[in-house]
Amino acid sequence: MSKETIYYGPNADENKKKLSKVQDVTSLALGVGAGILAPEPVYGFLFYVIGYTVSNIAFYITCCEGLQGRAGQFYKSPVKEIFVDNLLHNIPEYIMMWCLVYALVK
Amino acid sequence: MSPDLLLDPQLKYWVLLPISFVMVLVGILRANVTQLMSGGPKLTPFKKFREQSFLGRVGAFRANNSVLTEQEFQQRQEYFIATLNTDHFYSEPISEDDKPANPFTDPSTNDAMMNMMKGNLMNYIPQTLIMGWINYFFAGFVIMKLPFPLTDSFKQMLQNGVATPDLNVRYVSSISWYFVNLLGLRPIYTILLQDSSAVDALMQQQSQTQQVPTIGGPGGPKVDKVYKAEAENLQVVDHKSIFDGIVERVLEAN
Amino acid sequence: MSKILYIVGSILLLHAGYSSFEFHQLLKTTHHSSTDSGLPSDIIIEVLVGIVVLVAGSLSSIEIPNFLSVDNEVIHPDHKYLKPIEMSKATAEFEKLKINPFAELETRIEFIDIVNKRKEYAKWSGQEVEEK
Numbered sequence: 372m373s374k375e376t377i378y379y380g381p382n383a384d385e386n387k388k389k390l391s392k393v394q395d396v397t398s399l400a401l402g403v404g405a406g407i408l409a410p411e412p413v414y415g416f417l418f419y420v421i422g423y424t425v426s427n428i429a430f431y432i433t434c435c436e437g438l439q440g441r442a443g444q445f446y447k448s449p450v451k452e453i454f455v456d457n458l459l460h461n462i463p464e465y466i467m468m469w470c471l472v473y474a475l476v477k
Numbered sequence: 478m479s480p481d482l483l484l485d486p487q488l489k490y491w492v493l494l495p496i497s498f499v500m501v502l503v504g505i506l507r508a509n510v511t512q513l514m515s516g517g518p519k520l521t522p523f524k525k526f527r528e529q530s531f532l533g534r535v536g537a538f539r540a541n542n543s544v545l546t547e548q549e550f551q552q553r554q555e556y557f558i559a560t561l562n563t564d565h566f567y568s569e570p571i572s573e574d575d576k577p578a579n580p581f582t583d584p585s586t587n588d589a590m591m592n593m594m595k596g597n598l599m600n601y602i603p604q605t606l607i608m609g610w611i612n613y614f615f616a617g618f619v620i621m622k623l624p625f626p627l628t629d630s631f632k633q634m635l636q637n638g639v640a641t642p643d644l645n646v647r648y649v650s651s652i653s654w655y656f657v658n659l660l661g662l663r664p665i666y667t668i669l670l671q672d673s674s675a676v677d678a679l680m681q682q683q684s685q686t687q688q689v690p691t692i693g694g695p696g697g698p699k700v701d702k703v704y705k706a707e708a709e710n711l712q713v714v715d716h717k718s719i720f721d722g723i724v725e726r727v728l729e730a731n
Numbered sequence: 732m733s734k735i736l737y738i739v740g741s742i743l744l745l746h747a748g749y750s751s752f753e754f755h756q757l758l759k760t761t762h763h764s765s766t767d768s769g770l771p772s773d774i775i776i777e778v779l780v781g782i783v784v785l786v787a788g789s790l791s792s793i794e795i796p797n798f799l800s801v802d803n804e805v806i807h808p809d810h811k812y813l814k815p816i817e818m819s820k821a822t823a824e825f826e827k828l829k830i831n832p833f834a835e836l837e838t839r840i841e842f843i844d845i846v847n848k849r850k851e852y853a854k855w856s857g858q859e860v861e862e863k
Contacts, residue, residue, distance in 0.1 A: 395667055473622075
């Protein structure tokens with residue numbers, strides 16, 4: 372008999388919601404920051420990717436206890452779900468805050 | 478590099494912020510109104526549900542009959558086949574005429590259509606209202622400079638109503654700020670509403686990929702046909718009990 | 732805790748935004764071209780710190796609070812932020828709380844051991860009588 376892990380759905384959903392909440396706040400904050408700093412376009416997107424990844428690393432280390440290698444307990448495929456999946460999904464939020472603050476500050 | 482356009486700072490306070498503010502408020506209002514209008518889940522009529530659940534029971538029996546002994550299996554098989562061939566569990570008497578029923582006379586279908594219409598109304602009315610409002614008051618305003626350049630193909634959409642064909646695409650009109658808001662407001666709603674399921678429903682409405690509710694098509698199979706087919710399936714079920722030769726297997730294992 | 736962090740972060744960003752706004756106004760009135768002179772470094776630092784504080788606030792806002800179990804004891808969750816998704820571990824947490832999300836299924840009439848329940852009841856009522 373092959374041993375396959377059974378997952379408890381509600382907890383998995385809850386974890387995903389928490390992750391996306393952190394990522395929402397991050398991208399909004401980054402957008403505000405980008406609007407204030409007013410970087411060149413290329414650096415602006417670079418700023419987003421770097422800031423987003425740094426906050427994800429912080430999430431991975433503190434919340435998932437990733438340094439102890441326990442991230443697999445909380446997400447089915449931790450690296451993909453945390454770092455890749457929502458990257459494009461959160462860009463509109465970032466752009467919105469960027470535009471708004473940029474227009475207000477200038 | 479074209480020289481900078483000097484935009485009136487008052488534009489920020491009287492165009493940019495009001496649009497964002499109104500969009501956030503309308504989004505929240507819409508989430509609440511949708512919740513009020515959607516009501517509780519609809520119940521299936523008792524007879525209809527009984528019809529389906531009996532079919533489910535037969536299906537479960539067919540899948541799991543190996544846990545029964547030979548005698549138990551025989552009894553159940555007989556019972557199920559006999560009942561499937563009567564009209565005991567039909568939700569409504571079967572009429573002999575083969576004329577397909579008009580799907581619009583069925584009340585359950587009407588309900589589904591009604592819900593779809595409500596959803597669409599909740600979706601289109603605020604959007605058209607806001608767009609109309611923006612087009613009415615702020616038509617042709619160049620309100621902001623985007624922090625990043627775009628290709629010229631966006632000009633048509635983002636500088637709608639601006640009568641300067643050579644203007645840099647980075648300067649956009651009020652309607653484009655509306656679009657940016659439409660895409661980017663999700664986290665604001667999440668933080669304000671504290672209930673992401675409502676937000677998800679909201680964003681789903683906005684992205685206009687509504688799932689079509691199941692409308693019983695006129696070509697759906699009749700209940701009696703389904704029941705007859707199920708009875709035939711049951712007739713040919715090959716029963717193999719897990720208790721067959723259990724003594725030998727246990728002894729062998731030790 | 733998370734609220735304080737959110738407020739502090741927002742104030743930092745707001746202040747940085749206002750400073751940068753004033754800075755741009757100053758550039759405009761003194762007729763510098765705004766492209767060749769960057770923002771003063773204190774604003775940049777303030778923005779970065781503000782973002783970090785906000786992210787920290789969001790991280791601390793997802794912390795799981797302590798539970799109160801059925802027996803009125805405070806239970807600390809095993810993991811501070813997230814819940815384990817493996818079935819075995821998730822149910823272990825429920826057992827600690829002495830609640831069961833599948834109770835509705837497990838207490839169906841077919842699963843109740845009537846004989847055992849009666850024995851328990853008899854024992855309990857016997858105790859009551861003895862105490863009296």
